[in-house]
Amino acid sequence: MPLDRGLRAFYGTRPEGEAAFLASKIAVSRNKSPASQSRGLPAENDRMLKRSLLLAATAAAFLSATALGAGAATVRYANQGDLKSLDPYTLNETTTNAHLGNVYEGLTSRGKDLAIGPGLAERWEMLEGGKRWMFYLRKGVKFHNGNDFTADDVLFSADRVRAQGSNFLTRVPKDAKFTKVDDYTVEVTLPTPNPIMHYQWDTWYIMDKEWAEQNNATAPTPASAQTPGHAALNTNGTGPFRIESHQPGVRTVFKANPTWWNDAKKEHNITEVIFTPIGNDATRVAALLSGEVDIIEPVPIQDIARINASPNARTLTGPEVRTIFLSFDQVRDELLSSNVKGKNPFKDKRVREAFYKAIDIETIKSRVMRNLATPSALMIAPEFFPLSKEFTRPKYDPDGAKKLLAEAGYPNGFEVGMNCPTDRYVNDGEICQAAVGMLARVGIKINPIFEPKAQYFAKVLKAGGYQTSFYLLGWTPGTGDPHNVLYDIMGCRDNPQSTRGESNLGGYCNKKLDELTDKILVEADASKRTGMIAEAFKIGNEDFGYIPLHQQALAWGVSKKFSIPQRADNEILFYWARKE
Amino acid sequence: MADARTTTLAAKPPGFLARALDSDVWASFTRSKLTMAAAAVTILFFAAALLAGLVSPQDPFNPAELELINSRLPPIWDAEGQRPFMLGTDDQGRDMLSAILYGLRISLLVGFMGVAFAATLGITLGLLAGYLGGVTDTLIMRIADVQLTFPAILIALLVDGVAKSVLGGHLDPATTLSVLVFSIGLSFWVQYARTVRGSVLVEKNKDYVAAARLIGLPAPVIMARHVLPNVLGPVLVIATINLALAIITEATLSFLGSGMPDTMPSLGTLIRIGNNYLFSGEWWIVAFPGIALALLVLAINLVGDWLRDALNPRLR
Numbered sequence: 001m002p003l004d005r006g007l008r009a010f011y012g013t014r015p016e017g018e019a020a021f022l023a024s025k026i027a028v029s030r031n032k033s034p035a036s037q038s039r040g041l042p043a044e045n046d047r048m049l050k051r052s053l054l055l056a057a058t059a060a061a062f063l064s065a066t067a068l069g070a071g072a073a074t075v076r077y078a079n080q081g082d083l084k085s086l087d088p089y090t091l092n093e094t095t096t097n098a099h100l101g102n103v104y105e106g107l108t109s110r111g112k113d114l115a116i117g118p119g120l121a122e123r124w125e126m127l128e129g130g131k132r133w134m135f136y137l138r139k140g141v142k143f144h145n146g147n148d149f150t151a152d153d154v155l156f157s158a159d160r161v162r163a164q165g166s167n168f169l170t171r172v173p174k175d176a177k178f179t180k181v182d183d184y185t186v187e188v189t190l191p192t193p194n195p196i197m198h199y200q201w202d203t204w205y206i207m208d209k210e211w212a213e214q215n216n217a218t219a220p221t222p223a224s225a226q227t228p229g230h231a232a233l234n235t236n237g238t239g240p241f242r243i244e245s246h247q248p249g250v251r252t253v254f255k256a257n258p259t260w261w262n263d264a265k266k267e268h269n270i271t272e273v274i275f276t277p278i279g280n281d282a283t284r285v286a287a288l289l290s291g292e293v294d295i296i297e298p299v300p301i302q303d304i305a306r307i308n309a310s311p312n313a314r315t316l317t318g319p320e321v322r323t324i325f326l327s328f329d330q331v332r333d334e335l336l337s338s339n340v341k342g343k344n345p346f347k348d349k350r351v352r353e354a355f356y357k358a359i360d361i362e363t364i365k366s367r368v369m370r371n372l373a374t375p376s377a378l379m380i381a382p383e384f385f386p387l388s389k390e391f392t393r394p395k396y397d398p399d400g401a402k403k404l405l406a407e408a409g410y411p412n413g414f415e416v417g418m419n420c421p422t423d424r425y426v427n428d429g430e431i432c433q434a435a436v437g438m439l440a441r442v443g444i445k446i447n448p449i450f451e452p453k454a455q456y457f458a459k460v461l462k463a464g465g466y467q468t469s470f471y472l473l474g475w476t477p478g479t480g481d482p483h484n485v486l487y488d489i490m491g492c493r494d495n496p497q498s499t500r501g502e503s504n505l506g507g508y509c510n511k512k513l514d515e516l517t518d519k520i521l522v523e524a525d526a527s528k529r530t531g532m533i534a535e536a537f538k539i540g541n542e543d544f545g546y547i548p549l550h551q552q553a554l555a556w557g558v559s560k561k562f563s564i565p566q567r568a569d570n571e572i573l574f575y576w577a578r579k580e
Numbered sequence: 581m582a583d584a585r586t587t588t589l590a591a592k593p594p595g596f597l598a599r600a601l602d603s604d605v606w607a608s609f610t611r612s613k614l615t616m617a618a619a620a621v622t623i624l625f626f627a628a629a630l631l632a633g634l635v636s637p638q639d640p641f642n643p644a645e646l647e648l649i650n651s652r653l654p655p656i657w658d659a660e661g662q663r664p665f666m667l668g669t670d671d672q673g674r675d676m677l678s679a680i681l682y683g684l685r686i687s688l689l690v691g692f693m694g695v696a697f698a699a700t701l702g703i704t705l706g707l708l709a710g711y712l713g714g715v716t717d718t719l720i721m722r723i724a725d726v727q728l729t730f731p732a733i734l735i736a737l738l739v740d741g742v743a744k745s746v747l748g749g750h751l752d753p754a755t756t757l758s759v760l761v762f763s764i765g766l767s768f769w770v771q772y773a774r775t776v777r778g779s780v781l782v783e784k785n786k787d788y789v790a791a792a793r794l795i796g797l798p799a800p801v802i803m804a805r806h807v808l809p810n811v812l813g814p815v816l817v818i819a820t821i822n823l824a825l826a827i828i829t830e831a832t833l834s835f836l837g838s839g840m841p842d843t844m845p846s847l848g849t850l851i852r853i854g855n856n857y858l859f860s861g862e863w864w865i866v867a868f869p870g871i872a873l874a875l876l877v878l879a880i881n882l883v884g885d886w887l888r889d890a891l892n893p894r895l896r
Contacts, residue, residue, distance in 0.1 A: 289859075
């Protein structure tokens with residue numbers, strides 16, 4: 001992976017440009033050899049030269065014609081990370097969800113302001129306080145292969161998303177029972193009420209039952225899979241774009257779907273999107289500045305000023321609702337990678353507190369994030385929780401941290417491995433390196449395991465067996481509600497029958513918090529609910545289960561010819577994009 | 581190329597130093613100012629790398645010595661520059677001068693070990709191929725021919741990739757270093773093997789080899805004691821030029837992200853880190869390691885060129 005990225009950094013990224021360049025090079029070198037052989041024969045020489053120049057010109061013309069042939073509405077998009085799998089249940093990660101959100105659709109959808117609206121379900125009813133739901137499906141919707149979208153597909157997707165290997169187990173409650181009333185009506189019944197069940201169904205993408213069965217893709221592809229299945233390399237959604245070709249790590253081509261159910265009212269004028277991962281920051285910026293790509297995400301924060309000063313590009317920035325945090329393995333009796341044997345130092349609250357106090361968040365904010373981040377005391381962004389101002393971080397206190405470590409029995413610190421993605425969040429690798437330095441000063445020796453997200457997620461997620469001792473992760477609650485954080489990230493994962501704590505990579509567990517979480521889910525009184533949420537977060541903070549770092553800033557770089565609404569969850573969705 | 585016979589026949593050989601100072605090689609060295617300058621630069625770099633621990637103001641590999649607050653400081657002559665960071669600092673507050681000195685050490689270490697590995701492998705295989713001939717020769721030389729059709733960097737990347745997946749993805753710095761040496765060694769042995777084989781083919785028909793065979797010495801002894809010393813001249817030249825190539829290869833691998841990690845940077849890693857800040861005006865992070873690498877490789881190459889000319893009897 002790094003090799004791949006590096007090579008691209010070396011040779012530039014635009015495939016057409018590269019091909020034309022190579023073609024002209026080949027033509028020139030072909031031109032050279034006959035010319036040198038036929039020295040002394042000017043006429044012959046000249047003829048050969050002309051022929052090869054012609055060849056070069058034809059090759060260049062042909063290649064640029066294919067590049068331009070798709071017209072002005074071709075959008076080139078570069079992200080720092082790759083699109084690992086096309087299976088919509090493999091990796092619950094915003095970038096992947098956004099990519100696939102152009103192709104697949106959920107029963108609900110979210111607007112530019114993240115408001116919930118109808119999707120594949122035209123409307124729905126919540127009955128019995130959230131114990132029974134009726135979904136009325138949109139008629140006349142076709143999958144990209146021409147199959148009709150019906151209730152059977154919803155039932156199939158509900159089974160598939162909850163099957164082993166899925167990374168979306170919490171999207172649909174485990175005990176929800178789906179019944180087909182007729183072809184276009186689905187009834188969902190739950191043993192306990194869940195009034196926010198549909199909050200994150202915009203990214204529970206509905207798949208075609210028939211297609212999956214034909215292609216032996218009824219089981220989800222796990223993130224740790226070594227050989228991708230059919231659904232990981234092909235798509236068949238109902239959405240505004242279909243994927244024409246997909247070369248993992250190289251490029252993915254999306255084409256507008258003329259048979260989209262909402263095509264008559266579509267807002268975009270895009271006919272084609274070409275996605276290329278460009279890992280190297282400088283190369284990604286260079287590609288935007290030279291006009292080779294129309295949109296990049298993220299803009300390296302050191303280059304925001306440079307892009308805004310350029311005549312043909314600009315940046316779109318805003319606060320993101322993602323919280324970046326560190327956490328520890330608090331489950332295993334012995335850490336996977338540490339020199340402490342026979343016990344797990346992170347089971348001791350004092351050690352966790354010491355780590356928290358060793359992190360100098362203000363310096364990370366000013367030096368690594370160049371002030372484009374908001375330090376956070378909570379595992380949720382203030383946009384989603386009104387009382388977040390009442391929480392403060394414990395003071396940066398390296399001496400106190402040393403004292404706590406000594407009290408816990410580690411006066412000389414210890415060694416521990418740290419997992420960190422290097423192409424997922426804004427300056428993720430740099431944040432981790434900074435943490436390595438800060439922890440070194442209190443005696444903790446970090447053995448860095450910093451990797452591209454494909455390798456990182458394959459290890460640390462449930463599908464990879466939560467192989468981590470200390471890690472950095474970012475989380476945006478898909479529901480836009482604190483319950484999601486309390487359930488998915490901070491909930492105990494000790495019950496294998498439950499989906500609670502699916503993305504709780506370190507296994508932090510406090511039963512009191514879980515009890516509150518369950519009450520929060522069904523509490524109808526808003527102010528009472530907010531109070532319970534505050535109480536739950538207080539428990540989490542007092543346990544030092546997590547070290548919240550900050551909410552990062554969104555930074556997209558776009559060509560001035562291109563416009564796209566910037567959603568606060570950092571999803572780049574081309575069905576609202578326009579290009580002149 | 582001292583001939584074995586002349587040394588044994590001389591009544592009383594003069595001392596090594598006297599012979600060296602009296603030789604054509606030394607004469608050609610003192611005649612060329614460029615070579616002397618290049619040699620001086622090379623020695624300076626070697627010394628700097630060896631003494632990095634004493635000279636540099638900071639240990640850039642010790643995260644506890646890095647202060648994030650000192651990150652991205654410009655060089656000392658800039659208004660915002662600060663002591664003791666002569667050449668500025670990188671994004672983690674690492675002193676560039678220290679990082680370059682320590683990086684040089686890694687680059688040279690990998691270079692020397694890679695060359696030593698490649699030379700050992702190449703000389704052994706070349707000797708075997710040339711002396712034994714027949715099937716051994718065909719086998720070794722065809723492998724060499726096939727490998728020559730690929731650029732060395734591709735072979736190095738391939739070996740590096742395979743080694744990493746065999747060893748299980750993420751490696752600690754020491755293992756990474758060994759993998760680098762291994763991959764560089766494997767990608768450069770062919771030249772040695774071919775050169776040595778050519779020389780061996782000439783040498784093995786000479787009388788002293790026939791004499792050695794006549795008195796019944798076994799083949800390994802003849803190869804090691806009699807043939808080997810007489811084919812080492814050209815190998816020395818290749819090794820010098822290959823040292824520069826190996827350093828470049830290591831830097832390329834690190835630049836591409838499959839070499840040394842950010843926490844223990846070599847020159848190539850420093851250039852990769854700096855590359856991220858090219859557009860933001862923080863030029864010193866990429867410029868100084870780049871200049872250091874270019875100077876080092878240029879100096880070694882100039883010394884290698886001189887050595888090649890000096891040892892080539894046709895050019896004398």
